[in-house]
Amino acid sequence: MGNHYEGQTQLPDTELVVVMIPFLVHSHVHQLFHLSKLISAYNIPVHFLSTANQLDQFHSRTGPAVSNSLIHFIELPTDPKFANCVDIQGLLETTLHLRNPVADYVQSLSTRSRSVAVVHEHLMSYVVQDVKAISNAETYMFHPLSAFDTFWRFWEMFGRPFEIDDSELLNRLPSIQGTFPPELMDFVKLQSRYMDFHVGELFGTSRVVEGEYVNYFERQEMNNRNVKIWAVGPFIDVDNDKVASVTISENRHECLRWLDLQPPNSVIYVSFGTIIANFSDKQIEELAIGLERSQQRFIWVVRSGDIVDKHSTNPNTTDLPIGFEERVQGRGLIVRGWAPQIEILGHSATGGFLSHCGWNSSLESLWMGVPIATWPMHSDQPKNAFLITDVLKTGLPVLDWARRDELVTRVVVEDVIRRLMNSADGDEIRKKAGELGEATRNSMVDGGISRKEIESFVAYMKRTI
Missing domain, CATH: 3.40.50.2000 (Glycogen Phosphorylase B;)
Incomplete structure (x- = not known):
């Protein structure tokens, strides 16, 4: 496999570089892009890795708003036989074949940076498994769904390790039946084997909205390796000149x-x-x-x-x-x-x-x-x-x-x-x-609880340089 990646340019050596690896679905790509924008605001370069199909879709929907000199979009090579797959099985097969390209790319960055922080979705845990062998790289697992939904799935997976504060709530929760196709559930089980080496977990939510459920993840029963937990969202891309405007303009939708x-x-x-x-x-x-x-x-x-x-x-x-x-x-x-x-x-x-x-x-x-x-x-x-x-x-x-x-x-x-x-x-x-x-x-303004969590996360990544 070659080491050339579409979009890769000759970049300068750096102290810290962040690599983003979203799951191959637009809404997930969207979230990690906005996290990339928040991180790049601290003058940290971000390399955003995905397939050509996903990046093309993203750019077609987002347009010039993606321009940011510190965010580098990298097209990962994919097996041609999966290039045009649109079904769930094809998507999952494409994902699994990204393991080697991701490892190669992170390895190449590690030779030019003092420290590499890889932020990956939990559904990409299999893909990033080789990063743990790179001495100056570490991984952070990102949860793209609500902390509420994520907690209940992990709580069941851990065997209901503790009583929740509102036990009556448990009896009224929607069933998991019919929510995910079997092939995706098998894919999730595969990922669970590779979730034991990340040093932190990120949630795309605010403690203002879901603090109770983020806190549950910090309990020893759910976090026996004592990894760091941050709620760094929500990621809302707001143009204040457009939102809530009452001015009639022919240029508006x-x-x-x-x-x-x-x-x-x-x-x-x-x-x-x-x-x-x-x-x-x-x-x-x-x-x-x-x-x-x-x-x-x-x-x-x-x-x-x-x-x-x-x-x-x-x-x-x-x-x-x-x-x-x-x-x-x-x-x-x-x-x-x-x-x-x-x-x-x-x-x-x-x-x-x-x-x-x-x-x-x-x-x-x-x-x-x-x-x-x-x-x-x-x-x-x-x-x-x-x-x-x-x-x-x-x-x-x-x-x-x-x-x-x-x-x-x-x-x-x-x-x-x-x-x-x-x-x-x-x-x-x-x-x-x-x-x-x-x-x-x-929560997202200077001094707000989510902004402080972002600052804490950035400071933690920088501890290694």
Whole structure:
């Protein structure tokens, strides 16, 4: 295997260099990129390693915002037979074949740096296993999901090593059944064999939001090697000139110009992220009619992946019910394709978010103080939704995970939207969301708890130089 990497340039020797190794999914790449930006602010060079496909996707979505002279994007060579795989098995196979390229690259950096800190996702533990043989390199494991979801999975894996403070909560937690495909669970088990040499663990959350569950990871029963723990998030890329702007400009996205014309807290934003939601035609119809009958203003971001009827001959259709768009014209806005989610959530007209509860979307909504109507689909989303509705109390459930195989009817959709947007209960939830949003934003300013954690992490990495 050669040692040439696309994007590698002749870089100067340095005291400390950080290597970022995300899992090969856009939302995960997104998180570690923003952590890279935070670290580079301390004048530390960061080498961001991923495949050409993932970096191309990332740059196409992020554009010029990625420009940073201290962040170097490195394309790792991959086996050509996995280059165009889009299924989960192909993704996992591609990941496993990154072991040698990663080891080669870290080894090359170690000869030009006094110290190399490798920050890798827990799902890349197998890939970084050879780093422990490099004398001036050390690894830090990053958890991209909520501390709440991560804790419960590790707590079970450790054999429930201690009683939790709220034992009644355990009886109400969503089941893990149906959350992850079997091949991914096997992949996770493989990673667990290589999680015994990192010197620290990072969480993309704030102790303001999930302090209790971050603290659980610091207990001896969960941390018998006494590794350092930091909560260094949330990673929200906010342009203050765009967020919450009320100035009408032709250069802004159409949905933001539409929001400018709506009353405060009057619009519910509907989006199910970038991952296919597997909604049937019937479920889309129920969602659409529920939105219509709620009489609430809304923005609905419809992507081709949101509408997938398993029995349809055209699985990429984005057809909505006949006449729906005409009937809601003026009150509802349909956006097909990309939408500026941060700016939408930060707009004064936005008063609620109907979401799948992916962790990035959940944090963005929490950051902006926007309450969530929760509709989880898979993976960590059911527990994220539970965290929002039952622990933080900043949302209402649309989908009960125990009834996930049932159709969510228009009556349920209408009722939850009305309660969230136009009721005393909704006002109280919105107030709590606003208070938590303010506390979360304050955690990332100078002197805030998350900012101090970032500074502590940087200082710890520098102890070796």
